[in-house]
Amino acid sequence: MTGTRSGRATREDVAxxxxxxxxxxxxxxxxGPRPVSAATRERVLAAIDSVGYSPNGIAQALASGVSGAYGLIVPDISNPFFAALAHELEEAVAAQDKVLLLGDSAENKVREKTLLNLFLQRQIDGILFIGVDSDPDVSEAVRAGVQPVILDRVDRQALVSSVxxxxxxxxxxxxxxxxxHGYTRIGIVAGPQNLFTATDRTLxxxxxxxxxxxxxxxxWRLEATFSRQGGRAAGRRLFALPQLPEAVFASNERQAIxxxxxxxEFGIRVPEDLAIITFDGTDDSEYAVPxxxxxxxxxxxIAKVAVNLLARDPGHPVVRHECDFTLRLRPSCGPHPTETVPAQKNVQGP
Incomplete structure (x- = not known):
C-alpha cells in the first residue's frame, strides 16, 4: 500500500x-444518499485501499446519526463482578456488530457525569449504566435521545429501562x-445503605x-463497603465480640473474601467455627479457601437482555427486567449433597 502523501489520507486524496x-x-x-455505478464504486474502493484512507467514525456518526457503538459506565472495573459483567456485555454487543466503549467512574459522581457527557459527544447509540449510588442520573442521555439501560444498582422509581x-x-x-443447615445465630455483613443492592439484600x-x-x-449486624477491605474490617469487629454468630451472610463476594x-487472622475456622455464604458468584468465590x-x-x-433493550427503536415503553438466580453451594457453609440449588422467587416479607 502506498499513500499519496505523508500523514493521514483524506477523501480528497481518494477522489x-x-x-x-x-x-x-x-x-x-x-x-448513499445517491447511487453510484458499480464501476465507479470499485474504482473508489481501490483508491481507498491504495492511499490507505480510513473513514472518520465520529464524522460518519454525525452525518448518519448512528455510531455503531454503545457506552458502558461502571463504578469500579477492578471489581470482579463488574469486570465479568462487562465481558458478557461486550460479547452481547459484538453479536450485534457494534463495539462497546468502557468508562470507569471510580465511585465518583462527578467523574460519572463527565464520562456520560463524553460518550454523548461521541454520538454513542445507547448507554449501559451502573451508577455509583442509588440515584442514577441519565437525564442528559434521555435529553439527547440516547437510550439508557440501568444495570445492577437499579432505582425502581427511575423512568428508564433496567435489568x-x-x-x-x-x-x-x-x-x-x-x-x-441448622444455624440459628446468623449475622450479616451488609453493604452501604445508600445502595439499593445493599438495602435489598439486607431486607x-x-x-x-x-x-x-x-x-x-x-x-452481629455490621455494615461495610463492598470491598475486601470492608469485609476484613467487618470481620475484625465481629471477631472481637464476646460471642460470635454461627453463620454470616456477606452481602457481596469481595466482603466475603x-x-x-x-x-x-483470628484463628476462626470456616465452616467449623463460622459458616459463610455470599452474593455475586464470580470465579473468585470458587478459588477462595474454602x-x-x-x-x-x-x-x-443480564447482558443479552440489556443489549436487546438498547437495540429497540425509540419510543418503546420502559422495561424493568428482573432475572432469576441460582445458589452455588460450596464448603464455606458446611457439607452439601448437591452443588447447585434452583432459584427461589417471589419470597414474601413478614
Whole structure:
C-alpha cells in the first residue's frame, strides 16, 4: 500500500486517485444518499485501499446519526463482578456488530457525569449504566435521545429501562440455606445503605430470619463497603465480640473474601467455627479457601437482555427486567449433597 502523501489520507486524496469528486467518495463510504455505478464504486474502493484512507467514525456518526457503538459506565472495573459483567456485555454487543466503549467512574459522581457527557459527544447509540449510588442520573442521555439501560444498582422509581437480579429473593434464599443447615445465630455483613443492592439484600436476610422466627442480634449486624477491605474490617469487629454468630451472610463476594482473611487472622475456622455464604458468584468465590457458597447472577442473561433493550427503536415503553438466580453451594457453609440449588422467587416479607 502506498499513500499519496505523508500523514493521514483524506477523501480528497481518494477522489484524486480515483478520478472522481469528493462527493462521490462520500456516497461510497456512507452508502448513499445517491447511487453510484458499480464501476465507479470499485474504482473508489481501490483508491481507498491504495492511499490507505480510513473513514472518520465520529464524522460518519454525525452525518448518519448512528455510531455503531454503545457506552458502558461502571463504578469500579477492578471489581470482579463488574469486570465479568462487562465481558458478557461486550460479547452481547459484538453479536450485534457494534463495539462497546468502557468508562470507569471510580465511585465518583462527578467523574460519572463527565464520562456520560463524553460518550454523548461521541454520538454513542445507547448507554449501559451502573451508577455509583442509588440515584442514577441519565437525564442528559434521555435529553439527547440516547437510550439508557440501568444495570445492577437499579432505582425502581427511575423512568428508564433496567435489568437486575432479584436481590431480596437472592439474599432470602442464601439466608434460608444457612437456616436449613441448622444455624440459628446468623449475622450479616451488609453493604452501604445508600445502595439499593445493599438495602435489598439486607431486607432479604431480615425476611428469612423473620420467616424462621429467629432473633436478629444487633451486634452481629455490621455494615461495610463492598470491598475486601470492608469485609476484613467487618470481620475484625465481629471477631472481637464476646460471642460470635454461627453463620454470616456477606452481602457481596469481595466482603466475603475479606471476611475469610479476618477469620484466618483470628484463628476462626470456616465452616467449623463460622459458616459463610455470599452474593455475586464470580470465579473468585470458587478459588477462595474454602470455596464460598454464593448466590450466582446470570451475567449472560443480564447482558443479552440489556443489549436487546438498547437495540429497540425509540419510543418503546420502559422495561424493568428482573432475572432469576441460582445458589452455588460450596464448603464455606458446611457439607452439601448437591452443588447447585434452583432459584427461589417471589419470597414474601413478614
Amino acid at each position: 484524486r486517485h480515483a478520478g472522481t469528486s469528493v462527493a462521490v467518495v462520500s456516497y461510497v463510504v456512507n452508502g 437486575a437480579v432479584d436481590n431480596v429473593a437472592g439474599a432470602h434464599a442464601a439466608t434460608t440455606h444457612l437456616i436449613q 432479604g436476610w431480615e425476611t428469612a430470619m423473620a420467616a424462621a422466627r429467629l432473633e436478629i442480634e444487633p451486634m 475479606g471476611l475469610l482473611a479476618a477469620a484466618a 470455596a464460598i457458597s454464593t448466590v450466582v447472577q446470570p451475567l449472560k442473561e
